[in-house]
Amino acid sequence: MVNSTSYFRSLTLLTILVCFCISxxxxxxxxxxxxxxxxxxxxxxxxxxxxxxxxxxxxxxxxxxxxxxxxxxxxxxxxxxxxxxxxxxxxxxxxxxxxxxxxxxxxxxxxxxxxxxxxxxxxxxxxxxxxxxxxxxxxxxxxSYEELNYDFIRSNYLLDDFKALDGNSKFNVSPVSSVKGYITIRDPLKQKDIRSKIYQDALEEGRSQLEREILLLDSLVSQGLMGEDAKSLYLKRASVLNQFNEYRYNEYLRENFGGSENTLVEWDIQSTSEVDLARFGYYNTILDYIERKTYYSRVGWIEEVNRRYPDYRRVYDSLKTNEFLAKSEIDRLLTKNIELIIEHFPQKDSETYLKKFAEDVSNPLLVQNVLNKHRYALSAEIKEWGRRNFEFANLSDSLLQLSLINTSNEQFDFNKLLEKHRGRLVYVDFWASHCVPCYAAMPYSKDLASTYKDQAISFIYISIDTEYERWLWGMDKAEISSYPNSFMVNKEAANNSFLAQLEINEIPRYLLFNKKGELVQYRAFGPKTSEIREVFDTYLN
Structure with a gap:
């Protein structure tokens, strides 16, 4: 247990140090x-x-x-x-x-x-x-202020009214619905001409914006407000994003809105760059676009009540077979997808792909970082594998803390709740009385519970409401007041690390624990999906 006196002494020293830095x-x-x-x-x-x-x-x-x-x-x-x-x-x-x-x-x-x-x-x-x-x-x-805060300066210079751009990744494209008479035009050729004019105007705007940005950068350097190294990095960003937008809007002009077999073949910006663009956020936005355009339509979608997402396992496998992206680009996309696999798919799949990932990426630190970040979703076996193979893997087995209250306003510890249901699968539904998608999902959740009522599965409902009466009202509205395993997060608790560590920041959100009380699906399939039934059957059998 931490000594409170030494803790506050350390806190005071830290505050003084920070204040000194600020002054x-x-x-x-x-x-x-x-x-x-x-x-x-x-x-x-x-x-x-x-x-x-x-x-x-x-x-x-x-x-x-x-x-x-x-x-x-x-x-x-x-x-x-x-x-x-x-x-x-x-x-x-x-x-x-x-x-x-x-x-x-x-x-x-x-x-x-x-x-x-x-x-x-x-x-x-x-x-x-x-x-x-x-x-x-x-x-x-x-x-200089101008060099460090260049994006703010650039946005004011390039736009009449300030709108912080996401790296200039989009031109200002007017919606076709704003064109007078467009809705009443029935001639497809005339409609296409109008769309083409909009995209051509966007391309011209982008070229003009690039020219103005080059002038701005030259001006800042000539005044001694920016160094050449910084100018080179900003100019590279402007050039790459302009090329990306040229490529993207030329696709629109060809009316190629779907997946493109040529997406990766036509994009070769990285091969001409002197710096590794995969280290830049703006370029990762482009990589994400290429990934979506090339693979998402092929791998199939998993449909939830309020969202859908692709089968990231198949995206991962597809990325491994491409011949066009640079190695650093592949490593970046594989890293993103292994995290999404861990978050969205059962533990067995996650750990199979983790071992693939360890073989596929060139830097073992990426594997170590994934293991550390997602350690709460990993089995004891895969943690031991991580400790053996990655020297600095921090794979502690400490329990996450979450304090709950029941309908009688009595306090419960979530780990003790799991212990109470040991020997049964535990499907946790995070929701709240203010969440419209949660109410939309509830009928599917109750139907799922009814289907498995004679099986070794416990359904637990946890509200993240902050007001006790509001929670009770929400349960009545959701028609789960009679359910025995309904709880609300105890906001008065000193330590609720569970919510932060597992990133319970959007609802509805589902977790699945096996019969040993181990977390086996970090972001479990929703009750509407057929996939959750397949997972239940696998763990039950």
């Missing part, structure tokens, strides 16, 4: 780091805006902009780093590990707006917020 940023600091700078970038987030949940009065759907505040980066090992804000504005510090000389930070804020910041290994970066817009400052190296 020192008022004057530009000369970079006194030697050539062996730490393999990391330190981020200090100074009270990001508190984006609270809001309810749409017409649909009853809640949305939370807090979940959309995120800072991501892809390090030199091609591992995606991520920081999500706390729900309460606070001073926070996070460390991103990287061995590369620079790191692109992609700051997502206010729903889906993006700003990118290119920093160097060893930097300490302070983020402050002016009218909710993120601004960055390096505390231990002298760099």
């Amino acid at each position: 020192s940023c008022k004057k530009p600091q000369v970079d006194d780091r030697n050539n062996t700078a730490l393999d990391q970038v330190v981020l200090i987030i100074d009270k990001c805006p508190n984006y609270s949940s809001t309810e749409n009065p017409e649909t009853g759907v809640y949305s939370s902009t807090a979940d959309d505040f995120e800072i991501t980066a892809i390090n030199s090992e091609l591992w995606k780093l991520s920081y999500k804000t706390k729900q309460i504005p606070t001073l926070d510090t996070v460390v991103f590990q990287t061995k590369g000389e620079f790191l692109e930070l992609d700051h997502i804020y206010k729903f889906y707006r993006h700003l990118s910041f290119i920093v160097q290994k060893g930097d300490t970066v302070l983020f402050t917020y002016d009218q909710d817009f993120p601004k960055a400052e390096i505390l231990n190296r002298e760099v």
Whole structure:
């Protein structure tokens, strides 16, 4: 048990240190780091805006902009780093590990707006917020405001009204419905001419925007506000994204909206680049597009009540056989897909693909990172395999903590609840009284429970509501008040690591535990799918 006195003493010292760092940023600091700078970038987030949940009065759907505040980066090992804000504005510090000389930070804020910041290994970066817009400052190296905050400058320069672009990945394309008379036109050739004009205008806009950005970069360099290295990276981004948009809108002009056999053949930007583009967020957006365009229509979809997703196992297998992407691009996409397999498919499939992944990628650190991040969804056997083969794998067997209350307002521990149902499969349904898709899924959930009522399966309903009376009202509406295994998360509990570690940040969400109480499907199939019945039957037999 942690000694509270020493804890608060350490906390006080940390606060003083952080305050010192912040005060020192008022004057530009000369970079006194030697050539062996730490393999990391330190981020200090100074009270990001508190984006609270809001309810749409017409649909009853809640949305939370807090979940959309995120800072991501892809390090030199091609591992995606991520920081999500706390729900309460606070001073926070996070460390991103990287061995590369620079790191692109992609700051997502206010729903889906993006700003990118290119920093160097060893930097300490302070983020402050002016009218909710993120601004960055390096505390231990002298760099101009314009170079570091170039994306903000660029967006103001290129657009009449400020709209933070996601790396300039989209041109401003007017919807065809806005063209006067389009809806009443019945001639397909005339409709096509109108669409072609819209796409041609978008292409011209993109070319003009690229020319203006080149002028802006040249101007900043000539004024001594940006170095040549930074200009080269920003210019590469502008050029690559312009080529991508040229490619994409030329496809639209050909009316090629479906999957394309030539998608990978026609895209060869990486082969002409002097830097590994797979380390940049904007280029990963392009890779994701190519992946969707090339594979998703072929592998089949899994349909949930409120979403659908492709069979990531088949996407993974397809990626291994392509001949056009660079090795770093393949490693990045395989890493993304192995995480999605672990999240969405049963443990047996996940662990089969984990061993494939260890053979397929060139950097064992990627395997180690996947093992560490998803350790709570792995079996004891695969953890032991990880410890034997990967020296720094952190595969602790510590139990996740989740405190619950029942309809009598009595407190329960989730791990003890699992122990109570040992010898039975446990299917957990996370929901809330404000969640419209949850109500839509409930009939399927009750039908599933009825189908397996004589089998060794327990169905547990856990609400993430914050108000006890609201939860009781929601159970009545969902018609599950009589169900014995209904609980609400105890928000007063000191430690509910379960929700954060398993990323229970969207609902409905389902988990599946085997008869030993081990988590075997991190993001279990929903009750509407045929796949969940197949998984049940497999574990029951």
